[in-house]
Amino acid sequence: MKITRYITLFLAISFVGIVLLEQVPGVMTPTDEPHVSLMFGLFEISLLDDITHLLSGLLGFLALSLGYKVTVKYLMLVGGYYTLDALFFVINGFMTSQPIIDNLSLNVPHIIIAALVAIALKKSVRNIELA
Numbered sequence: 001m002k003i004t005r006y007i008t009l010f011l012a013i014s015f016v017g018i019v020l021l022e023q024v025p026g027v028m029t030p031t032d033e034p035h036v037s038l039m040f041g042l043f044e045i046s047l048l049d050d051i052t053h054l055l056s057g058l059l060g061f062l063a064l065s066l067g068y069k070v071t072v073k074y075l076m077l078v079g080g081y082y083t084l085d086a087l088f089f090v091i092n093g094f095m096t097s098q099p100i101i102d103n104l105s106l107n108v109p110h111i112i113i114a115a116l117v118a119i120a121l122k123k124s125v126r127n128i129e130l131a
Helices: 002-021 047-066 068-095 100-127
Strands: 028-030 036-039 043-046
Touching: 002 047, 002 068, 002 100, 043 047, 047 068, 068 100
Parallel strands: none
Antiparallel strands: 028 036, 036 043
């Protein structure tokens, strides 16, 4: 289904693009923590985030090259991961009394990923059997 391919391609380009964008001077602000910087002074990006984004993007390109069933499985895996990540950090923000606007704005990229994946999977999974 086209929506599955389009969303996977968008995510793969976005994930790799994030890592490449960090190389542009002025995008990242160093912090006191080793291997942690702020993207645009807002989003905390660690080395682990870079590895996760890069692997997520490269796996997306690989899934696209291997066909529809693998692409759907990729969306399930990556969508599940980023959905849990958003959920954990939103809940953490509420429990630590972080202002709601700050909490949601910091987590909106992963919330958008979760929504896009949900749309793709809703339109796709009922059409195939996963082996």
